[in-house]
Amino acid sequence: MNASVVRQLRKIVGHETVLDRPEDLALYEYDAGVDKSRPGAVVFAHNTEQVSKVMRLAHENKIPVVPRGAGTGLSGGAIAAKDAIVLSTARMNRILEVDIPNQRAIVQPGVVNLEMSNAVVKYGYYYAPDPSSQKACTIGGNVAENSGGPHTLALGVTVNHVTGIEAVLPDGRIIELGGKTQDCCGLDLTGFFVGSEGTLGVATKITVRLTKLPEAVTTLLAIYNSIQDAANTVVAITQSGVTPAALEMLDGWLLRAVEAAVHAGYPLDSAAVLLIELEGMKEAVEEQAETVKAVCMAQKAREVRRAKDEAERQLLWLGRKTAFGAIGRISSSYYTQDGVIPRTKVPATLAEIERISQKYNLQIGNVFHAGDGNLHPLILFDGRDPQQREDSRSAAKEIMSFCLSLGGSITGEHGVGREKINLMPYMFSEDDLEIMVRVRNVFNPESLLNPQKVIPETRMCREITGPLPKAKVEPVDGVPV
Amino acid sequence: MTTLAAITSIESELASVVGEANVRNEQVEINGVVPAVSVSPGSTEEVVAILRLVSERELVVAPAGGFTRQQVGGVPERIDVLLRTERLNQILQYDPGDLTIRVCAGLRLGEMQRQLAEHQQWIPFDPPQAATASMGGLLATASFGPLKQGFGSLRDFCIGIQFVLAEGKTGKGGGNVVKNVAGYDMMKLMIGSYGSLAVITGANFKVFPKPRQTRTFVCPFHSLQEAINFRNQVIQSPLAPMCMELISPAAGEYLSDPPVVNDPDHYAPAQPTAKPLQEWQMVVRVSGSDNILARCRRELGSAVGRELEGAAEEQFWRWVSDFEHSVNQRHRNAMVVYTHVTIQDVTTAAQALEKAAPDYNFVPAMVGRVGTGNLVMGFVPLPVDPPSAMQYANCASEFRGLLPPGSSAMVVQCPKEAKAYFDVWGSTPTDLKLMREIKHALDAKNILNRGRFIV
Numbered sequence: 050m051n052a053s054v055v056r057q058l059r060k061i062v063g064h065e066t067v068l069d070r071p072e073d074l075a076l077y078e079y080d081a082g083v084d085k086s087r088p089g090a091v092v093f094a095h096n097t098e099q100v101s102k103v104m105r106l107a108h109e110n111k112i113p114v115v116p117r118g119a120g121t122g123l124s125g126g127a128i129a130a131k132d133a134i135v136l137s138t139a140r141m142n143r144i145l146e147v148d149i150p151n152q153r154a155i156v157q158p159g160v161v162n163l164e165m166s167n168a169v170v171k172y173g174y175y176y177a178p179d180p181s182s183q184k185a186c187t188i189g190g191n192v193a194e195n196s197g198g199p200h201t202l203a204l205g206v207t208v209n210h211v212t213g214i215e216a217v218l219p220d221g222r223i224i225e226l227g228g229k230t231q232d233c234c235g236l237d238l239t240g241f242f243v244g245s246e247g248t249l250g251v252a253t254k255i256t257v258r259l260t261k262l263p264e265a266v267t268t269l270l271a272i273y274n275s276i277q278d279a280a281n282t283v284v285a286i287t288q289s290g291v292t293p294a295a296l297e298m299l300d301g302w303l304l305r306a307v308e309a310a311v312h313a314g315y316p317l318d319s320a321a322v323l324l325i326e327l328e329g330m331k332e333a334v335e336e337q338a339e340t341v342k343a344v345c346m347a348q349k350a351r352e353v354r355r356a357k358d359e360a361e362r363q364l365l366w367l368g369r370k371t372a373f374g375a376i377g378r379i380s381s382s383y384y385t386q387d388g389v390i391p392r393t394k395v396p397a398t399l400a401e402i403e404r405i406s407q408k409y410n411l412q413i414g415n416v417f418h419a420g421d422g423n424l425h426p427l428i429l430f431d432g433r434d435p436q437q438r439e440d441s442r443s444a445a446k447e448i449m450s451f452c453l454s455l456g457g458s459i460t461g462e463h464g465v466g467r468e469k470i471n472l473m474p475y476m477f478s479e480d481d482l483e484i485m486v487r488v489r490n491v492f493n494p495e496s497l498l499n500p501q502k503v504i505p506e507t508r509m510c511r512e513i514t515g516p517l518p519k520a521k522v523e524p525v526d527g528v529p530v
Numbered sequence: 531m532t533t534l535a536a537i538t539s540i541e542s543e544l545a546s547v548v549g550e551a552n553v554r555n556e557q558v559e560i561n562g563v564v565p566a567v568s569v570s571p572g573s574t575e576e577v578v579a580i581l582r583l584v585s586e587r588e589l590v591v592a593p594a595g596g597f598t599r600q601q602v603g604g605v606p607e608r609i610d611v612l613l614r615t616e617r618l619n620q621i622l623q624y625d626p627g628d629l630t631i632r633v634c635a636g637l638r639l640g641e642m643q644r645q646l647a648e649h650q651q652w653i654p655f656d657p658p659q660a661a662t663a664s665m666g667g668l669l670a671t672a673s674f675g676p677l678k679q680g681f682g683s684l685r686d687f688c689i690g691i692q693f694v695l696a697e698g699k700t701g702k703g704g705g706n707v708v709k710n711v712a713g714y715d716m717m718k719l720m721i722g723s724y725g726s727l728a729v730i731t732g733a734n735f736k737v738f739p740k741p742r743q744t745r746t747f748v749c750p751f752h753s754l755q756e757a758i759n760f761r762n763q764v765i766q767s768p769l770a771p772m773c774m775e776l777i778s779p780a781a782g783e784y785l786s787d788p789p790v791v792n793d794p795d796h797y798a799p800a801q802p803t804a805k806p807l808q809e810w811q812m813v814v815r816v817s818g819s820d821n822i823l824a825r826c827r828r829e830l831g832s833a834v835g836r837e838l839e840g841a842a843e844e845q846f847w848r849w850v851s852d853f854e855h856s857v858n859q860r861h862r863n864a865m866v867v868y869t870h871v872t873i874q875d876v877t878t879a880a881q882a883l884e885k886a887a888p889d890y891n892f893v894p895a896m897v898g899r900v901g902t903g904n905l906v907m908g909f910v911p912l913p914v915d916p917p918s919a920m921q922y923a924n925c926a927s928e929f930r931g932l933l934p935p936g937s938s939a940m941v942v943q944c945p946k947e948a949k950a951y952f953d954v955w956g957s958t959p960t961d962l963k964l965m966r967e968i969k970h971a972l973d974a975k976n977i978l979n980r981g982r983f984i985v
Contacts, residue, residue, distance in 0.1 A: 234956055422709070423709045461710060
């Protein structure tokens with residue numbers, strides 16, 4: 050990075066909070082996904098004004114800026130090209146206001162997701178979106194990615210819990226979108242901004258909605274001898290009229306890996322488990338627990354356990370939330386997918402993933418948000434073996450093409466980022482994408498902010514829209530596909 | 531070519547796109563402006579062809595669905611083509627197992643609910659005039675009803691959208707799965723854009739199992755403050771109500787089927803009351819088994835005045851949804867304001883209404899979603915010394931001035947003569963420059979709903 054630019058950056062944010070030595074930059078060349086690239090400098094802003102000044106400086110010098118929260122993203126959204134500035138919001142980590150009577154909090158973008166909930170639990174409230182990385186990931190990053198989590202099945206994703214945003218545009222202009230009210234006059238630019246993956250502006254203040262803690266919560270663990278029975282249960286619960294707060298599935302291979310790491314109490318000899326959480330008034334929770342248990346048993350569950358107390362409940366969730374970490378113990382490299390399918394297609398999709406696993410001779414573990422059809426197959430491979438690396442990508446592409454053939458999506462909560470940008474033309478036409486670019490250009494006309502993310506260049510679209518490998522759809526156990 | 535000549539020549543061209551039977555000269559008016567020609571396309575391709583024709587000639591288009599909210603907004607300078615979505619009324623895909631539905635924009639909400647009900651499902655959405663309003667129109671106007679309390683609004687249910695830009699280019703956002711972050715959220719951009727950015731041609735929604743049993747508890751109070759205190763208690767309680775509505779003393783008059791209109795211009799109660807109205811009602815609706823309903827009843831305690839269930843309950847909530855429509859039918863000169871405030875500012879907003887309305891010879895009447903801060907406020911003209919056009923503007927201005935910063939107060943209904951004196955949309959906390967630039971980026975020639983929306 051140009052020394053004069055670095056000097057000016059230091060003038061804005063302070064000497065210590067600009068990194069430009071290669072050994073420091075190395076820490077910022079990756080996120081939790083698979084891509085890597087070393088930025089030119091990393092800048093830690095402390096307030097909105099500094100963000101604005103950094104943006105203006107970058108804009109004048111035509112230097113790309115990539116905003117970054119905790120770097121826990123899985124789609125390369127925070128990865129910067131070599132001459133770019135990474136603008137970290139990690140130091141902007143203050144909760145500015147907690148307004149319980151209005152069920153709102155105003156936070157800086159660097160506030161860690163779980164800390165938001167911890168700060169208000171004493172009032173009987175929490176912040177509902179709970180990505181698995183919630184101990185580390187930031188609200189700013191959640192806003193960029195429109196993050197979900199296990200508990201978004203009943204309560205919705207980030208966009209359903211954000212009512213106002215202050216952001217800085219690439220030219221340094223500070224804008225306000227929405228506020229504390231649930232709705233306001235004019236276009237819903239708050240809603241549009243959430244999930245824009247840092248390509249419209251850098252959020253510097255976020256007004257979030259706080260949710261009242263439920264009176265009662267219970268967690269069931271349904272244990273299966275066949276993964277198809279577990280998958281069929283997901284369909285049956287959805288149809289029973291009960292909407293669980295969370296409905297998660299782990300397959301047998303994966304739960305054994307998790308048990309080895311954290312001893313969550315998952316049965317080692319099972320083919321799959323469902324983790325089902327119910328919350329609400331205690332009468333409602335009791336009734337729903339009975340209904341769900343009956344549905345599970347009717348779908349050939351071997352056993353349905355119910356967490357006896359809060360400690361046991363937390364343990365069951367610990368297993369789920371640390372699943373990715375557990376895999377890290379086993380395999381040096383894994384590739385996480387984020388496809389979404391209509392819920393009734395869960396059984397067929399799991400059968401297809403098994404076929405793909407055998408075809409490439411790669412272990413694929415399944416841990417996912419079954420209730421809303423959001424799959425997270427984990428493809429394990431040896432990163433040192435070029436053939437395996439290649440095969441893992443091919444397997445991922447086949448899984449994705451199967452999701453798309455069912456009318457699904459390439460990403461449910463991880464974002465498109467850099468990783469899935471080439472898949473966008475399979476979901477959106479050139480015109481669809483061109484319209485999105487037009488709106489982006491209103492905010493970010495030169496694409497200096499987080500360039501080459503989310504929307505592929507039109508030129509590129511034409512080159513990469515070859516046919517996807519044709520997905521083979523086979524009926525499974527009488528489930529229509 | 532003059533505009534008139536352009537319209538004459540376009541009629542035959544439109545007929546060649548959609549067939550002669552689907553091009554009409556309708557006697558409908560939008561704030562006094564009669565569209566030159568009305569056209570009903572039967573497919574997205576026809577919408578594309580129509581918009582290409584009109585944008586080449588720079589004619590002004592107003593999209594229309596069930597025609598329930600066309601009077602909202604500024605007085606149009608002109609409307610050359612009324613683009614009706616009534617023939618785009620198909621359900622394209624409905625998978626009860628997946629709890630998703632894909633529909634065309636002209637489908638009426640009532641019809642959609644009927645289809646869903648066959649599978650014991652629904653979309654928990656009860657805006658005004660639900661039977662006739664179209665899904666496209668409801669999206670465009672970001673409509674909402676009392677169920678917003680428990681289930682949120684269209685921005686929470688709409689998982690995909692298809693539209694056509696003024697220039698005739700098709701676009702879309704989202705998809706047909708319940709969780710999806712691929713690409714920009716075009717749904718959010720289109721919902722509440724009042725047809726100013728694109729013509730919505732279809733949308734996808736998530737749907738829900740319909741509650742098997744519900745109950746409504748009506749709780750009367752002597753003052754606004756007592757009612758609000760009760761609301762705060764309900765918020766703190768373990769209850770998760772589907773609806774939580776505040777009904778002001780004079781609003782009860784409009785919660786009934788339209789009676790004989792005594793006086794179309796002014797406040798004229800069906801049954802003149804001897805004493806001044808002062809009863810504020812908090813109405814709480816819950817769902818669940820007998821056991822759960824009994825618990826709710828216990829929690830609400832002695833505040834409950836009466837309970838509603840079954841057909842009477844359904845009808846009551848239909849009346850609440852249709853409050854503004856009822857006000858409008860009874861008094862063609864009434865003003866209705868959508869007021870969005872924080873939960874705690876509901877009191878200030880209700881007091882602002884009670885203050886500003888009488889100052890300008892209006893009777894205040896409101897219903898509102900007081901758990902979320904979305905209020906529907908009626909200003910009904912008094913028969914003695916009724917307000918002049920200018921006074922609507924002054925009244926709205928006083929009312930807005932009494933609201934806390936960050937609130938929105940959109941005048942969704944008032945006599946068109948009054949619209950010359952003030953901005954019906956009012957201020958917004960959201961950056962207006964960006965909104966206008968987005969409008970320009972998607973409709974550079976300002977073809978769609980020119981002069982009617984904030985952009």
